[in-house]
Amino acid sequence: MALNNYEEIVTNFASTTLVLAGPGAGKTYLLADRVKRLLDNGIDKGIITVLTFGKDANQHMINELTKPRGFNIPFKELPHISTMHSLGFEIVREKPHDINLLKTDLRVQEDENVKRLMYRDASLILDYTEDDSKEALKCKQYGDCKENPEEKKCQICEQYWKIMSKCNYMDFDDQILFACRILEKNPPILKKYQFRAKHLLVDEYQDINTAQFRLIELLSRESRNGLFVVG
Structure with a gap:
């Protein structure tokens, strides 16, 4: 230069x-x-x-x-x-209640294996397949979840977040979303x-x-x- x-x-x-x-x-x-x-x-x-x-x-x-x-x-x-x-x-710590999390003991789950298992569980709860869960996970890893409630992958993401919020967790990618x-x-x-x-x-x-x-x-x-x- x-x-x-x-x-x-x-x-x-x-x-x-x-x-x-x-x-x-x-x-x-x-x-x-x-x-x-x-x-x-x-x-x-x-x-x-x-x-x-x-x-x-x-x-x-x-x-x-x-x-x-x-x-x-x-x-x-x-x-x-x-x-x-x-x-x-x-x-996120400014207003965690907006995403159903608590400010105290807010944690980030970074274990990819745990995340995959929780996505699979979210799919099963909705009677979707493991392939559907993989598609949702791939979509979220790239930050492309459009939050469209009609799409399977977005429904799985929302169910996944419900599971995570019960533990006051968010995953690594969630911090940005x-x-x-x-x-x-x-x-x-x-x-x-x-x-x-x-x-x-x-x-x-x-x-x-x-x-x-x-x-x-x-x-x-x-x-x-x-x-x-x-x-």
Whole structure:
């Protein structure tokens, strides 16, 4: 990438920016540099949100921003940095009753084998087949459950959520789906997180699914010019 093009990318705060970059192209450094430029230009850390994919990537981003020989930003001056799923969990905790969960002892079930078994049970309760449960699970993994009560896969998903809610559980993917539901139903909560994401930076954009795209769209709806994605 030519220097002048790079400078234009990291300093253009007036429009939505999509940066296409392959593996090993320095995406983390680019995002960290963008954060540094925003802060240096007087943008308040409270309106900057950085979304990463996975705990390792999240820690890598924090390390890049804080290391003394790097951008050397004091930890207390960092903006909001989290994985997309962690942000989803934070949003769900704002209004868990909207999705029939309790705030106390709210847990995430991450065991894929348990999830498959519970989907199978949900299908059997509805007199559907195991193949139907697999279709519903595949749909949900990609974040494509359209919440259409007439579709088998959506009926299975709803039955699955009923089973999970009795244990005050949600699964890993639910964190994003439920966060979107809560944001759409609660304008004050949506406004709060939109304010925090007036400058929204997203890593690994090429890997997002439908639900994650929906979350990004909700957060950036009022400040498209602040959206900066790399993938």
